[in-house]
Amino acid sequence: MANVAFIGLGNMGGPMAVNLVKAGHQVTVFDLVDAAMDAVVAQGASKAATALDALAGADTVITMLPAGKHVAGLYLGDEGLIAKASTGTLFMDCSTIDAETARKVGEAATAQGLQMLDAPVSGGVKAAQAGTLAFMCGGDTVAFERGKKVLEGMGKNIFLAGDHGAGQIAKICNNMLLAVHMIGTAEALQLGANNGLDPKVLSEIMLNSSGKNWSLENYNPYPEVMPTAPASNDYKPGFMVQLMLKDLGLAMENSLVTQSAVPMGSLARSLYSSFSQKGNAQRDFSAILEMFQSE
Template identity: 50%
Template sequence: MTKVGFIGLGNMGAPMAANLVKAGCVVHAYDRSDVAVAKAVNNGCLSARSAADAASNADFVITMLPAGSHVKSVYFDADGIIESASHDATFIDCSTIDVETARSVIGAASESGFAMVDAPVSGGVAAATKGTLTFMVGGEDEAFARAKPVLEKMGKNIVHAGAAGNGQVAKICNNMLLGITMIATCEAFNLAEKLGLDAQTFYDISSTASGQSWSMTSYCPAPGPLESAPSNRDYQPGFAAAMMLKDMRLAQEAAHKAKAATPLGAQSEALYALMESAGKDNLDFSGVMRLIKGDL
C-alpha cells in the first residue's frame, strides 16, 4: 500500500489528500492549522505531528504550500523533510512558487539523493475535489515516471513540461494568459453593455466567433449567460483574485529576470493589485469585472 506524507491542507491540498485516501493510499497529513488536520482526519487521513513526522517512512512526500520561502523551510530546516524522509522517497511539490526557488530546491534535493519534481496544478478547488486537476510537471524523466502514478490519483492530465522548474514556468505563463484574457473579456462585455447590447446576446455571438476564449465560455465574468460562473454567485471564488495576483506577480518577476517583454501582463498585474488595495481580492478573479465597471 502506497504511503504518502501530505504537507499543506489548504483549499487545494485538503481535497487532494482526500482523493489519495479514496485511491487506497495511507496518507499522513500535516498542516500548521489544527482545524485543517482535523478535517483531513475526517476524510480518512492520519494525523502527523509535524512535517518531518509526515515525511518519515513515506514513499511519496507531497507539499502544497503558499510560497517559495515555505517550501525551502519545510524541506531544509533542521527538522525538515530532507532529514526525516526515507532515502528512496520521491518528493512532489505542488505549490505555485517562483521558478528560481523551484529549481534550487529540486537541485538540492537531488544532491541529497532524492528524486523530486515540481508539479503545480490547474483547475481550482472544483477540480481538486473531483480529482480532475491538470499537473504541469518539471523534473528528470525518472523522477517524473515515479511521480506520475500518484499524480494520476489526483488529476486527469499529467504533463511532463521538461526540466526542473518547468512546471512552474508552464503554470505562471498559463495563468498570466488567463489573467489577461479575463480582463479583456470584462472590457468587451462592459463596452457591449455601454453601447446597448445585453450580455446574453453578446455572449451568444462572441462565444461562437473569433473573440471566444475560456474566460468567456467556461467562466463568463458577466452575470447571466453562464449559470455555473462565479459572476452569478456575487463573484464568490472560485479562484480568488488574491491568488491570481500572486501568479501575475510571479510571472512579472520571472519576466524581469528573463528580460522578456510582457506589457499586457504588467498592466493586468496592476489591475488585480487595485482589487487588492480596495480590499476586494477575496472575490473571484473574474470579479475584476466590477473594477472595470467602476463598481468596487
C-alpha cells in the same frame, strides 16, 4: 499503492489528501494547524506530530504550502525534509511558488539521491475536491512516471513541462494569459453593453467568432449570462483576486530575472492590484468587469 506523507492541508491540500486516501494510498498527514488535519484523518489518514515524523515509512512526500519561503524552509537545511529523507524518496511540491526556489529545492533533492517534481496545479478548491486538478510538472522523466501514478488520484491532466522549475513556469505563463483574456473579455462585453447590446447575444456571437476564448466559454464575467459562473453568484470565488495577483506577481518577478517583455501581463497585474485594493481581494477574479462599469 504508495505510502504518502502529505504536508500542508489547507483549502487545497486537505481535499487532495482525502482523494489520495480514497484512491487507496496509505496517507500520513501534517499541518501546523491541528484542526486542518481532522477532515483527512476522519477519512482514514494517520496524523503525524511533526513534518519529519510524517517522513517515517513514506516513499512519497507531497507538500501543498502557501509560498516559496515555506517550501524552502521545510525542505532545505540540516533539519529539512531533504536531509532527513531515506534514499529513493519521491518529493512532489504542488504549491505555486517562484521557479528559482523550485529549481533550488529540486537540485538539492537530486544531489541527495532523491527524486523531486515541482507539480503546481490548475483548478481551484472545487477541482481539488472533485479530483480533477491539472498538474504541471518539472523534473526528470523517471520521477515523472513514478509521480504520475500518485497524482492520478487527485487529477486528470498531468503534464511534464521540463526540468526542475518548469512546472512553475508553465503555471505562471498559463495564469498570466488567463488574466489577460479575462480582462479583455470583460472590457469587450462591457463595451457592447454600453452600446445597448445584450451581453448574452454578444457572448454567443464572439463564441462563434475570432474572439472565442476560455474565459468567454467557461467563465463569462458578465452577470446572468452563464448561470454557473461566479458572475451570476455575486462573484463569490471561484478563483480569488488575491490568488491571481500572487500568480501575476510571480510572473512579473520571473520576467525581470529572464528580461522578458510582458507588457500585457504587467498591465493585468496593475489592474488586478488596484482592483484588489478597493476591497475586492477575496472576490472572484472575473469581478474585474466592474472596473469597466461606470459608477
